[in-house]
Amino acid sequence: DAGVTQSPTHLIKTRGQQVTLRCSPKSGHDTVSWYQQALGQGPQFIFQYYEEEERQRGNFPDRFSGHQFPNYSSELNVNALLLGDSALYLCASSTPGVNTEAFFGQGTRLTVV
Amino acid sequence: ELKVEQNPLFLSMQEGKNYTIYCNYSTTSDRLYWYRQDPGKSLESLFVLLSNGAVKQEGRLMASLDTKARLSTLHITAAVHDLSATYFCAVDKREYGNKLVFGAGTILRVKS
Numbered sequence: 001d002a003g004v005t006q007s008p009t010h011l012i013k014t015r016g017q018q019v020t021l022r023c024s025p026k027s028g029h030d031t032v033s034w035y036q037q038a039l040g041q042g043p044q045f046i047f048q049y050y051e052e053e054e055r056q057r058g059n060f061p062d063r064f065s066g067h068q069f070p071n072y073s074s075e076l077n078v079n080a081l082l083l084g085d086s087a088l089y090l091c092a093s094s095t096p097g098v099n100t101e102a103f104f105g106q107g108t109r110l111t112v113v
Numbered sequence: 114e115l116k117v118e119q120n121p122l123f124l125s126m127q128e129g130k131n132y133t134i135y136c137n138y139s140t141t142s143d144r145l146y147w148y149r150q151d152p153g154k155s156l157e158s159l160f161v162l163l164s165n166g167a168v169k170q171e172g173r174l175m176a177s178l179d180t181k182a183r184l185s186t187l188h189i190t191a192a193v194h195d196l197s198a199t200y201f202c203a204v205d206k207r208e209y210g211n212k213l214v215f216g217a218g219t220i221l222r223v224k225s
Contacts, residue, residue, distance in 0.1 A: 033212060042117075042201055042215030043156070056210040090155060094211070101146075102213065104156045 002027075004093050004105035012111045013081050021076040021108045025093030031055075032074040033102065034066060035090040043090055049074050050096065078110075086112045115140055117204055119216035126192045126223050134187040134219045136202035145185045146213065147176050148201045156201065159187075192223045 005024045013019050025032050031050045035043035045058035049068035068074045072093075078085055088109050092102040116139040126132055136145070144163055148156040160169045162178040162185060169176050173196065175188045185202055199220050203213040 035213070042203075042217050043213070045212045045214070048210060048212060056212055058212070088155075092213070096211075100211075101158065101161055102211075103158075106155045109153070 004029075004091055004103050006089075006091050006105035006108050008108060009106065010109045010111075012113060015081055015083060015112055017081050018077065018079045019081060019110060021078075021089050021091075021110070022073065023076070023091030023093070023105060024073045025091075026103050029093035029095050029103070030072050031094045031096060032068060032072065033092045033094070034074070034076045035092065036060070037088040037090060037107075038084075039087070046076070081112045083112050086110060115142065115204060115206060115209060115214045117202060117214050117216040119200075119202055119219050121219060122217060123220045124222070126189070126221065128193055128223055128225050129191050131191065132189050134189075134200055134202075134221075136185040136187070136216055138183050138185075138204045138214075140206070141180065141183070142204035142206045143211070144205050145178055146203045146205075147174075147185070147187055148203065150199045150201065150218070152199075159200075189221070192221075194223050194225050197221055197223045 033048040034046040037043040048056045052068045063079045065077045088107045090107045091105045094102040118137045147159040160176040165180040167178045173190045199218045201218045203215040205211045
């Protein structure tokens, strides 16, 4: 089992550009959540996808959007990048239910210059 | 709103010493997690605590949960250099869709 895989691992973008990050969940998992971790801080919840729909959203602007595909993989899109969007973006997969645990991918390090 | 506070935020220890990291959360939650993060890396799950009085141990780390006090502790016994990392606690709650709410993290440095 490959676990949760994210791509790319590192990315450098220019302010104002758009970026797409990708996540493949752990086998058997159908729920994907995205988190942003700025340097020196704890991860912050961005949104969660289940059954190809956004189920929950954290306090992030509309520049952050996502998508989930029928195979449960997911994308995170960020438009009009700001310097403050520089962070480690973590994807976590899980299954619904009480006794389920989220598994994290290795993350994508985004640097906006 | 579910909030999580950790203290201390930075901890410098000598090898062989014991210390405790504290995690307080604002409202009742379903589960409490402890994660380890090495620089530039992702989160490694250490413990998941479900019920009041739960205690779990792995090597030199022991985690406990007091749901009445809304407090979890991560106790480090006889610290070794390899334990140097950032430790996060996080909670989730079914009515919030099981999203994880993290503390700010505790940077642990073990000096030899």
